[in-house]
Amino acid sequence: MMSDDVSPTAFYEEKAKNILKGELKRRGITYALLAEKLNERGAHESERNLANKISRGSFTAAFFMMCMDVIGVRQVSLEV
Numbered sequence: 842m843m844s845d846d847v848s849p850t851a852f853y854e855e856k857a858k859n860i861l862k863g864e865l866k867r868r869g870i871t872y873a874l875l876a877e878k879l880n881e882r883g884a885h886e887s888e889r890n891l892a893n894k895i896s897r898g899s900f901t902a903a904f905f906m907m908c909m910d911v912i913g914v915r916q917v918s919l920e921v
Contacts, residue, residue: 856919857905858898864914878911 848854865875872895873888880886884907886894894900909917 854898857900858895860917860919861895861905861908864909864912864917868912870912875908875912879907882907882911 865871870878871888872891876886876888876891879891884904894904
């Protein structure tokens with residue numbers, strides 16, 4: 842049971858953050874390199890901004906999908 846002070850989406854934000862961080866680590870991609878790849882696609886993100894956004898885990902599905910695309914992820918497991 843969740844307490845009233847916890848966002849109902851907190852579990853999924855944490856899961857999305859962990860999936861993204863795991864895929865970056867698996868591929869040896871730093872936040873600096875991710876920023877470079879995103880900038881090439883027109884999404885202007887700094888390394889610091891990415892680190893903050895990903896650590897919060899409260900990014901959009903579009904941001905998640907763009908990150909997955911630029912690092913070459915084609916399949917993601919959503920199993921708990």
